[in-house]
Amino acid sequence: MFEAIVVGTSIFIFGTVATYMRQLPKIKRRYDYAVMIFILTFNLVLVSPVRSEIIVGLALDRLATVGMGLAICICISIFIFPMWASDELHYSTAFKFQKLASCVDGSLEEFYTIPNDTETLQSTVMQTCKSILHSKTNEESLANLARWEPWHGKFGFFHPWEKYLEVGETLGELAAMIFTFYGYFQSSKKASSVMSQATKEPTEIVMLSLVWILREFGESIKKMKRCRASVLITPKLQSMKLQLNLIYSADSTVEAQENDEKFKITCSSLLMEIVAKMDLLVKELEGLEKLAKFQTEKYE
Structure with missing residues (x-):
């Protein structure tokens, strides 16, 4: 008993x-x-x-x-039948940068043409951003498996897989901001054409720079070579911040209505947040390059 x-x-x-x-x-x-x-x-x-x-x-x-x-x-x-979780995590992280860059680049031409039905553009951006946000669980699982894998190829025993997760999380936050900006702009029916044109130049500056930077990041991670962040990207981000401050602090030649002024201020705030998040992404990638010992790319 x-x-x-x-x-x-x-x-x-x-x-x-x-x-x-x-x-x-x-x-x-x-x-x-x-x-x-x-x-x-x-x-x-x-x-x-x-x-x-x-x-x-x-x-x-x-x-x-x-x-x-x-x-x-x-x-x-x-x-x-070798299937390395480390390879999948590495290349999927690089692919997400390329995917987001292609989405922004492809939708930029349609951005200022506000059609009667905006569901196509919003659906494309939404699907891309949601796929990046929802990949977090899969990446955590891959990172966990990668820690147990033996040394193979370019990945050693102490490869910084946690840093990959941090980079992916920051990229997801950037994707969410981009989706918020697109959604607000397309759904704002009260914005006049004058104000839309007033925001066109700074938006194109930010988005085109974003596309270029994301593609640079994607190639850098894929090839495991240091990105030109300290040489070209960081000064470019600083220049974008100054341009946004100058554009939105200048007095408008047209007497804006209250809703138009609200639209202008909101767009300015969202663009500044996108630039700030891009700056943070640069720092995260620099940390990954240092911990993973990316090679220094030679320029001719």
Whole structure:
């Protein structure tokens, strides 16, 4: 009777603690399967007859099963059909930069032509931005798997996969800002054509620069070579900030209505936020280049 109480209490306590630990983010990302195996093995051993030879044999059988499964998975993943999570994370991060740049570049021509039906433009931008935002969970899973992979190709044991997640998160925030700007501009029916033309020049400056910078970043990550951030991109961002301040601080030659003035101020604020987020993205990428030891690109 006493033995049954001890067994039941132990199963409840250890099962509760292990189940709770599975919900912790760090444990769930890295050791979820291991904790589940521990719960199953612990319960199986504990409820078995309390004889040392049976318990030891059962534990050895479980260990051998886990070892064989691990060996088979490693052999298939390395020698037969290699699929590296690190490669997928690396190239998917570079692809997101290219994808967002192509989306902005492709929709820029239609940006100031406000048709009767704006759903096509908004749908394109929305789908691209949402795909970037929703890729966070998949990237976290890939980064977790990449930490356990052996040294292969350009990726060593201490490659900064956490920095990839930080870069991806900042890019997602930038995508959200771009979608907000597009959505506000296209849905603002009260903006006069005069004010639309007044915002056209600064918008084109920011968006064209954004396209160029994103493509530079994408190529830099893909080739693992240092971007020209400190040479060209950072001064360009500073120049954009000055131009936006000059354009929106200048007095308008047309007496703007209240709604038009609100439209102008909102566009100015959103563009400034986009430029600030781009500046932060430059710093994040510089940190990735340093930690991942990107090669210095030679310019002719």
